[in-house]
Amino acid sequence: MAIEGPLFFFAVFFLAFALASTTEAVKPSHYSMPFNRSSFPADFVFGAGSSAYQCEGAALLYGRGPSIWDTFTKKHPEKISDGSSGVKADDFYHRYKEDIKLMKKIGLNTFRFSISWSRVLPTGKVKEGVNQQGVRFYNNLINELLSNGIIPFVTLFHWDLPQALEDEYGGFLSEKIVEDYREYADFIFKTFGDLVKHWVTINEPSIFTVYGYNGGNFAPGRCSNYVGNCTAGDSAKEPYIVGHHLLFAHAATVKLYREKYEVSQKGRIGITLVTRWFEPKYNTDANRKAVSRALEFNLGWFLHPITYGNYPPTMRSLLGSRLPKFTKAQSITLKGSIDFLGMNYYTANYVQHTNSNPVNHSYFTDIQATITTHKDGVSIGGPFEIVSQTAVSWLFDYPRGIRELMLYIKNNYKNPPVYITENGFPEANNSTLPVKEALKDSRRIKYLHGHLLYLSKSIKEGVNVKGYYAWAFHDNFEWASGYTIRFGLTYIDFKNNLKRYLKYSAYWLKMFLLN
Numbered sequence: 059m060a061i062e063g064p065l066f067f068f069a070v071f072f073l074a075f076a077l078a079s080t081t082e083a084v085k086p087s088h089y090s091m092p093f094n095r096s097s098f099p100a101d102f103v104f105g106a107g108s109s110a111y112q113c114e115g116a117a118l119l120y121g122r123g124p125s126i127w128d129t130f131t132k133k134h135p136e137k138i139s140d141g142s143s144g145v146k147a148d149d150f151y152h153r154y155k156e157d158i159k160l161m162k163k164i165g166l167n168t169f170r171f172s173i174s175w176s177r178v179l180p181t182g183k184v185k186e187g188v189n190q191q192g193v194r195f196y197n198n199l200i201n202e203l204l205s206n207g208i209i210p211f212v213t214l215f216h217w218d219l220p221q222a223l224e225d226e227y228g229g230f231l232s233e234k235i236v237e238d239y240r241e242y243a244d245f246i247f248k249t250f251g252d253l254v255k256h257w258v259t260i261n262e263p264s265i266f267t268v269y270g271y272n273g274g275n276f277a278p279g280r281c282s283n284y285v286g287n288c289t290a291g292d293s294a295k296e297p298y299i300v301g302h303h304l305l306f307a308h309a310a311t312v313k314l315y316r317e318k319y320e321v322s323q324k325g326r327i328g329i330t331l332v333t334r335w336f337e338p339k340y341n342t343d344a345n346r347k348a349v350s351r352a353l354e355f356n357l358g359w360f361l362h363p364i365t366y367g368n369y370p371p372t373m374r375s376l377l378g379s380r381l382p383k384f385t386k387a388q389s390i391t392l393k394g395s396i397d398f399l400g401m402n403y404y405t406a407n408y409v410q411h412t413n414s415n416p417v418n419h420s421y422f423t424d425i426q427a428t429i430t431t432h433k434d435g436v437s438i439g440g441p442f443e444i445v446s447q448t449a450v451s452w453l454f455d456y457p458r459g460i461r462e463l464m465l466y467i468k469n470n471y472k473n474p475p476v477y478i479t480e481n482g483f484p485e486a487n488n489s490t491l492p493v494k495e496a497l498k499d500s501r502r503i504k505y506l507h508g509h510l511l512y513l514s515k516s517i518k519e520g521v522n523v524k525g526y527y528a529w530a531f532h533d534n535f536e537w538a539s540g541y542t543i544r545f546g547l548t549y550i551d552f553k554n555n556l557k558r559y560l561k562y563s564a565y566w567l568k569m570f571l572l573n
Contacts, residue, residue: 093507094573097514102524103209104571105168106161106531106547107480109216109261111144113534114174116151121189123180125218126229130277137275140540148532149556154199156558158206160548161531164564165571168209170479170527171199172216172261175242178249182220184241193249200253211477211527212250213258213330214243214311217266217277224278230300230307231271239307240314247319255325258400258479259311262332263304263360271296272421275538284418294419295380302382305363305392312395329364330400330479333357335459336409339433344411348427351376352409353466355425365471367393376424398524399467402480403509405452406459408433448501449486449543455501457508464516464523475522481509482529484536484543487552493559497549502563510570528567532558 095104111117111127131143150157161169175182177192203210219229227234243259260266266276272293274281280291308329315327333356338345351372354362358370367389368374373381384392410428431437431454439454448454460481467476483505488496506528517523533546541552547564551557 092573093511093514094569095571096573098517102526103168103477104567105166105170105209105211105525105527106164107170107527107529108150108531108534109172109213109218110174110177111147111216111218111535112530112537113144113148113150113532114177115145115147115149117143117145117147120151120191120195121177121180122174122192123176123182123189124221125174125176126221126224126277127218129221129224130279134279137279138538138540139542142535142540144535146556147535148550150532151195153556153558155202157531157548158202158208160558160560160564161208162206164547164560164568166208168211168525168527169203169531170211170213170258172213172218173246174218175215176218176220176222179220179242179245181222182238182242183222184245188245196250200250204253209256210254211256211258211479212246212254213261214246215239215259215307216261217270219278229278230266230303231296233303233306235303236306236310240310243311244314244318247315247323251319251323251325255323256398257315257325257327258330259308259327260304261330261400261479262402263301263308263329264356265332267297267300267304268421269538271300282418282420285420293421297421298377298381301359305360306388308364309388309391309395313391326397328396328398328400328477329360330402331357331360332402332480333463334404335406335456335463336429337406337438339408339410339428339430342411345409348409348411348425351425352407352427352429355421357467361399361467361471363389363392364395365393365474376426380419396474398475398477399471400477400479401463401467402529403460403463403478404481404529405454406438406456407431408438449484450539453484455483455505455508457505457512459512460509461512461516461519464513464521465519468516468519468521473520473522475524477525477527478513478523479527480529481506481526482545484539484545487533487542487544489553493549493551496544497559497561499561499563502561503566506563506567507570 117128131138135141173196178189180189200210223229223238229235269276270278271280274286274288279288281288282291282293285293312327336349336352338349354370354372362370407429412426412428414423414426416423437454439456483502528547530545532548533544533550536543547561549559549561
C-alpha cells in the first residue's frame with residue numbers, strides 16, 4: 059500500500075497523542091515522559107486476538123463438524139443484525155500465512171486464537187473419530203507462527219460447542235459435558251502441547267452463559283419466554299447450571315494438564331473472564347453496594363470459585379437454591395485452578411440500586427441493579443460524545459476503567475498473573491465509505507493509547523500484568539452483530555475477495571512497539 063514510510067508513521071504517532079489529550083480520560087500531564095513499548099516490562103508481550111468461528115471460515119469444508127453457532131445462525135438469522143454467519147468469515151483457514159506476515163509487519167510477538175472443537179473432533183468425542191485435516195491445519199498454523207517469532211496463545215473453547223453434543227445431552231446443561239471436554243483437551247494437549255505453552259480453557263464463560271441461556275440471543279438460543287423469543291429454556295436456573303458445568307470442565311482440564319503434561323511440556327494454563335468496570339451512578343451507600351453486586355455477578359461468579367473454592371457470598375444469598383453447590387472435593391479442585399488469568403475489558407457502566415423482587419427471575423433481575431451508560435445525560439466516557447461513543451450502544455471509551463479493574467483483581471483475588479486477552483474499539487461497517495477512508499481509524503488509536511497508558515499505570519502500582527492482546531486482529535463475524543461492526547487492526551474488504559489492509563491503528567501500534 060502507498061500509506062507507508064517515515065512521514066506516515068510520524069503523522070499517525072502524533073495523531074494518537076493529539077487525540078488522547080483532548081478528553082478527561084487521558085490528561086496532557088501524563089506526557090511528561092515518552093510513552094511507548096519501553097514503558098512496559100521487558101518480558102511483556104503484545105499481540106492481537108481472534109476466534110475460530112469468527113475468522114476461520116471453511117465451516118462446511120475439510121471434515122469439520124457443525125457447531126452450535128452453525129445451527130444458531132442457520133435457524134435464527136433474525137437474531138444476527140445482518141442475517142449473516144461465520145461460514146466464510148475472513149477465510150483465515152486459507153489465508154493464515156498472509157495474515158501472519160501482517161502480524162510480523164506490525165511487530166506483534168504473540169497471537170491469540172481458538173481451536174474449533176468440531177474441526178478436530180467432528181462429533182465432539184475422541185472415540186468417534188479425529189479429523190486429521192483439522193489437526194493438520196492447526197499444526198501448520200502453530201508452526202507458521204513460531205517460524206515468524208510469534209507466540210501462539212491458544213483458547214480451547216470459544217463458544218463453538220460441537221452440535222452433536224448439544225443434540226445428545228444438551229451440551230453444557232449436562233454434567234456429561236465435563237468428561238467429553240476433558241478428553242478433547244487431553245487430545246489437544248497431546249497433539250500440540252510440545253509447541254504451545256499458553257492455554258486458555260474457556261473464553262468468557264459468563265457471556266456464553268448469559269447470552270446463550272438467559273437472553274437467548276447467542277447460541278444455543280435458550281431463554282424463558284418472559285425474557286426473549288426462545289422455544290425452550292429457563293432464565294432463572296439454566297445460566298447458573300451451565301456456569302457450574304463450565305467451572306467443572308475448566309477445573310478438570312487444569313487438573314489433567316498439571317498432572318499429565320505440565321512437567322514435560324512446561325506450559326501454563328488459565329481461563330479468560332470478562333467484565334465491565336462499574337461506577338455508582340450516584341454516590342450513595344446503596345449504589346456502592348450495587349456496584350459490588352455487579353462485579354460479583356460479572357467477574358466473581360467465576361473468579362471467586364477459582365480463587366477461593368466457592369461462589370461469592372452475595373450470589374449465594376440472593377440466588378438461594380437456584381445456585382448449584384460445590385462438594386468439598388469440587389471446591390478443592392477449583393481453588394487455585396489457574397496459572398494466569400485472562401481478562402477481557404472494553405468499557406464501563408453506571409450502576410444504580412434497584413429494589414427488586416420479581417415473580418419471573420433472570421440473571422439481570424438477580425443483580426438488583428440498573429446498569430446504564432449515561433448519568434444526567436452525559437455518557438460514562440465523558441462529555442465529548444463525538445469521541446466517547448462507539449458503533450455499539452454499550453461501549454464507551456473509558457480507559458481509566460482498565461486500571462480500576464486491575465487494582466480490584468489485585469486487591470480481591472490475590473494478584474494473579476494477568477493477560478489482557480481482549481480490548482478493542484468497534485467502528486460501524488460503512489459500505490459506502492472508500493477503503494482508503496475506512497483505514498483512518500483515529501478513534502481506535504485514541505482508545506488503544508488510553509487503555510495502554512492506564513494499564514501501564516496499574517503495573518507501576520503492583521498489578522501483575524504480563525501481556526496485552528488487542529481485539530481483534532481482523533474485522534470479523536461479531537456474533538449477534540454479524541459484519542455490521544469492525545473491531546480489527548486489519549481491514550477486511552468483504553466486497554472484494556476479502557482483501558486485507560492494515561489500518562492506521564496497526565501502523566500506530568507498529569510505531570509504539572518500535573520504541
